Every structure is written in structure tokens, then in C-alpha cells.
Amino acid sequence: MRKHQNLDVWKDAMLLVTYVYQLTATFPDNERFGLTGQMRRAAISVPSNIAEGAARGSKAEFVRFLHIARGSLSELDTQLMLAVQLNLTTEVHQASQLINRVFALLGGLIRHLKNEGR
Numbered sequence: 197m198r199k200h201q202n203l204d205v206w207k208d209a210m211l212l213v214t215y216v217y218q219l220t221a222t223f224p225d226n227e228r229f230g231l232t233g234q235m236r237r238a239a240i241s242v243p244s245n246i247a248e249g250a251a252r253g254s255k256a257e258f259v260r261f262l263h264i265a266r267g268s269l270s271e272l273d274t275q276l277m278l279a280v281q282l283n284l285t286t287e288v289h290q291a292s293q294l295i296n297r298v299f300a301l302l303g304g305l306i307r308h309l310k311n312e313g314r
Contacts, residue, residue, distance in 0.1 A: 200243075200250035205301035209243035209265070212294040216272070219291060223284050231284065235275045241268035242298065255309045262309075266302050269295060 200206045216239035220232040242265045249261025273295050279285050 200247040205298060205305055206243050206246045208294060208298050208301060209246060212298060213239045213243060215291055215294060219285060219287060231275060231279060235272060238268045238272040238275060259306055259309050262302055262306050269299055
């Protein structure tokens with residue numbers, strides 16, 4: 197098993213990807229290359245950056261990729277709000293909870309890695 201696969205933050209980010217795919221499958225076909233694609237790419241970016249950072253050779257690089265993952269998570273959060281605003285969905289509670297949890301776990305891991313070097 198790879199190092200990133202042991203991380204709760206990666207596991208929860210993977211759950212978020214699954215949820216986003218299920219949610220966006222209910223969007224109209226004309227959104228397939230718009231918001232649907234954007235949300236899916238942002239969601240996929242989160243666990244992907246966690247995995248890539250974990251595979252890098254230094255804590256500093258890992259932290260950099262965790263920050264990128266947080267940026268993608270914030271993009272997804274904004275896109276979710278847009279989906280609600282555009283009346284594409286009202287089912288955001290579970291996604292919002294997962295986003296908040298992953299954001300908090302990322303923050304904790306970033307703090308942990310930064311403090312380890314002190």
C-alpha cells in the first residue's frame with residue numbers, strides 16, 4: 197500500500213470524488229462540458245494532489261501539494277454553491293460536510309508537517 201492510501205484525508209477525498217460524480221450525473225446534459233466537468237476535475241484534483249505530494253521526496257513539497265489540494269477543494273466548494281444558485285441541485289449537505297472535513301484534515305496535516313521540521 198502506498199503512503200497516501202493510509203491517510204484519512206486521502207480516503208475522505210476519494211469519497212468526495214465518488215459523491216461529486218453521483219451528484220453531477222443528475223445535472224442536465226447541457227452541463228456535461230460546463231459545470232459538471234469543472235466540478236469533477238476539481239474533485240479529482242484533491243486526492244490526486246495528496247497522492248502526488250506524499251510521493252515527493254520532501255515535506256516541503258508534500259505541503260505544497262496539500263495547499264494545491266486545498267485550492268481545488270475551495271474551487272469545488274464554489275462550484276457547488278453555483279450549482280445550487282443555478283437550480284441544478286439542492287442536495288449539497290453531504291458534499292458540504294465532506295468538503296469541510298477534508299479541508300480541516302488538510303489543514304491539520306499541513307500544520308503537522310510544518311511543525312515536524314521545527
